[in-house]
Amino acid sequence: MTERDTAHDAGAVRLLCGGRPVARYEYRPDLPARESPRPHLHPVRTLGGTVVTELRPADHVHHLGVSVAVPDVSGTNFWGGRTFVRDRGPTELDNHGVQRHLRWLWRDEDGLAEELAWERDGRRLLTERRTIVAREVDDTCWALDLTTELVNVRDEELSIGSPATNGRPGAGYGGFFWRPPIGPRPPAVFTADAEGEEAVHGSVAPWLAMAADAWTLVFVGATEDTRRDPWFVRAAEYPGVGSAPAWERRLPLPPGRPVVRRVVTAVADGRLDRDAAARVADRLARLAPPDREEAPA
Template sequence: MSTDPTAVTEEPARLLVGATEVARYVVDPALDARHGPRPYLHPVRTLGGTVVTDALPADHVWHLGASLAVQDVDGVNLWGGRTYVRDVGYTWRDDHGRIVHTGWSRRSADLLAHQAEWRDPHGRVLLTERRRLAASAVTPDVWRLDLDSALTAPPDRSVRLGSPATNGRPGGAGYGGFFWRAAADGEPTVCTADAAGEEAVNGSTAPWLALAGIGPGGGAYTLVFAGLGPGDRWFVRTAMYPGVCAAFAFDRPAEIPAGTTRHGRYQVWIADGALPPDRCATLASDRRS
């Protein structure tokens, strides 16, 4: 199948702030199963036009802009790429599922809402999801993305969420959840209110996290993330690649009990320019709907 990020079977939806397109939402990408096909946002732009996401990069082809993705959902890889196997390491396996868009409940310029199914390689439904994405203006140089997700387990079985870290990989590789692969020319900077740098920030539970970089066209930008849920932690990479994840299973597996729903609400402030930490904190303090 195609690995072209523009190859889809349904046209991408658009998110606008006023008359400005700030993101495209690809709900049905025509991708190889090994890339973890799933709905994703790309390109996401600042109000000034700087692209702040990357999709299918050469270093990790399965990184798809901004998306929800987990490497271990009851043993099914819904992240893409190789699977980390305890005492073995990363291994190519035929365990790739897909997150399938099953219908829209609302589409407007600033709000997208739909349903999806998290499926195993044979099409069995592992989880059902209701998802809502909204774009809103904050200031002339900042807009906010809100992503709400409700993941529901089947009535007859619980669902376990894991990561390479919970499967034995050392080094704080607890990724899997709401993941943002950033676009950056050079290594970006990352900070929270009381820490700076990848090593200090990775694994933290800070209420907000900011990543600042230079986009592919030379424009400076800042992304401010908030929305960790109970048990979540920040997974961060800046040296190997630029990425931030609100990780569900950073150092221990998470579980969605049978018939119950895991709710997540994530906010990202997308700003032109390099914002100082005090302004990042001010933005993150306003989490009104």
């Protein structure tokens, strides 16, 4: 049995880029219900081997490397931790959901596509098709290409919300979320025309970069809908970047109609400046979506 097969049997698979291991995808994690168990990527590494994700940090134990996490799907918490309740604030509720791996649609050494069930107490709310591919960029940089397609399988309309839509200004997080590790100093964050956490948090920009001393992440919205979503950014308290589809208003999920988001993230060794990040972002924005055949049923 190969190392790859062993990882698969253990509920995790490795992703390779150009033959080099760059990430581990836990598709059947063993986590407490309060953390809204869900597949996630950790560790994610630069080509030089620097880890650029954090798993279950003490400040937010429900932050799971790179994941798709939503605080409120019509009252169900797929983010983990407390739920923000209007006029009450963060509140412990027994409302946590789970994302359950159903099957592989295809799987190669550099990527995968899977079908997931978003459930609460065994009741399915959403079915997701998720595609993750490691793509070569250059000798010091690779890209994580993640697409999520959510479909409401209920007979009624559901919706995605956030603490902001429930009354907490500026807390519109939910969706694609990347939690990097805390370093000796806060990372720099910038877009093409703004710099600093206060300026970029909640902004709408085609790309956003977070740069630490040893690594840089460049996040690119790769569809029109994704580019319309504001960026959720933390740098001073802890590093975190998300693409937020329910920043000010709830996002409707009509029955049977797919909601698609795609974020391509450059993972680079070293600290890129704005010009270098812009060049990488331009290259990523022109990448065609992965096109692979599904495995036979």
